[in-house]
Amino acid sequence: MNTEPEKGSRLNKKLAVVIMAAGKGSRLKSSRPKVLHEIGGKPLLSYVITTAAQLAENEDIHVVIGHGAERVRETVGGTGVRFVEQKQQRGTGHAIQCAREAIAKYDHILVLSGDVPLIKVDTLQHLMTLHLAEGAAMTILTATQENPTGYGRILRRAPDLPEVDAIVEQPSLKPGQESIHEVNTGIYAFKVGPLLARLDKLSNKNAHGEFYLTDMAEHLRAAGEKVAGLLAASAEEVRGANTIAELVALDAGLREATANRLMANGVTIFRPETCVIDAEVEVEPDTIIEPFVQLLGKTKIGARCRIRSYSVIESCTLGNDVLIQNGCIMENSTVMESAQLGPYTHLRPESEIGPHAHLGNFVETKKTKVGRGAKANHLTYLGDTEVGAGTNIGAGVITCNYDGTRKSPTRIGEGAFVGSDTTLVAPIEVGDRAYIGAGSCITRDVPAGALAVGRSRQVTKEGWADARRARNDAEKK
Ligand code: UD1
Ligand code: CA
Secondary structure (H helix, E strand, O other), rough: OOOHHHOOOOOOOOOEEEEEOOOOHHOOOOOHHHHHOOOOOOEEHHHHHHHOOOOHHHHHEEEEEEEEEHHHHHHHHHOOOOEEEEEOOHHHHHHHHHOOOOOOOOOEEEEEOOOOOOOOOOHHHHHHHHHHHHOOOOOEEEEOOOOOOOOOEEEEOOEEEEEEEEEOHHOOOOOOOHOOOOEEEEEEEEEEEHHHHHHHHHOOOOOOOOOOOOHHHHHHHHHOOOOOEEOOOOOOHHHHOOOOHHHHHHHHHHHHHHHHHHHHHOOOOOHHHHHOOOOOOEEEOOEEEEEEEEEOOOOOOOOEEEEEEOOOEEEEEOOOOOOOOOEEEEOOOOOOOOOOOOOOEEEOOOOOOOOEEEEEEEEEOOEEEEEEOOEEEEEEEEEOOEEHHHHHHHOEEEEOEOOOOEEEEEEEEOOEEEEOEEEEEEEEEEEOOOEEEEEEEEOEEEEOOOOEEOOOOOOOOOOOOHHHHHHHHHHOO
């Protein structure tokens, strides 16, 4: 049986989600729009959109953008959500006023804040269920905050009734109201009819000179509509990110949850508080992650791997039984089973390291395929290169893939031996089983099974050094 709730329809036929994301976030003191600040390696707004997409079709998700609108559009436009522009940010009420046309065709809207990223789908479903069951015009998701300073406070009709009389913003608190710990989370369900009918009643005659969406509670109440409040089970998931300190705290909490998820799946993470692991990272059981490791982006790691300290792995796929020694930097690359890298190997984008291959210290690859069991153990640069299975690349080998204008490929066959300190001037091909003498500068293709030596022949003069020393000593006397 399919137990997945059908989007938008289980709760109501016509539900839209409006995400308020136009604010500047003055308290962050940043030139980047607030909702594009990242936690767990992803922008705040991406989390909210992912959650909203579980409740409504993407075309029924309307994001109110304003500050840095183009950057926000570019970052999340790929999801297929709709955008509403709020050219001047005159408050949360004004944000919804700007979305008036977009929401007119729906029965209900769920309003989310772009800066409250950890809200869970279950909680939003509870909110919608209560909203519909109560027949409310507005249902507010509330939370109990130990330190409620800065949040809007909830004025309940009576402690045990769902009805709310008003939300009072911090600067408008009357004596005694500071001690109210039930706060507004900035998340609401609205019946669209009554909302649109009273939206123009909002005024900006308050401490911030803004149109507060929170004032709708009082306006709807005054019109005889029902306003309800649902207390969220945990204050954690409704925490906002208004300051850098709050952002960093959210980030830490999310990463702790990610590490716990991986450990519950059989991954050992020593000193997880020192590791930086992005929210979408996947790791298979019996892999060991040492302290101070960063696993970023959509990195996937197989079973029984070991990732040693100070390695930074971004958007890579690693097979089973891979060993990453200390200090490797890897980006957008694939490492197949039982390969060994490092210490200090640098995989730049589009590197593909074959099974059982070894890359050692100060080996850098870019757009390079290394075959099964091939080795490059020391001080090597391989760019735009293919290395066949079982080939040995000596210390200090360099592919000269760039002539100042163009990049050219190097192809090295299987079972070949490239002597130390060889420079391979691309485009060039080295055949299977070929052997290149150490210190060669290879400028022409080497056929399979051949020996190539590209260096000047050694000259040895017997007794020359001793004779010069004797001459020098004689001159000094
Ligand atoms: C708001 C609530 C407050 C609540 C808190 C919870 C109001 C007036 N106050 O305060 O009761 O306790 O959230 O986190 O709503 N935005 C726009 N356009 C604007 C202004 C804001 O889109 O003109 C967006 C922001 O980008 C943000 C969200 O609305 O994502 C909330 O705005 P913010 O300024 O952070 O409100 P708070 O002061 O946190
Ligand atoms: Ca906020």
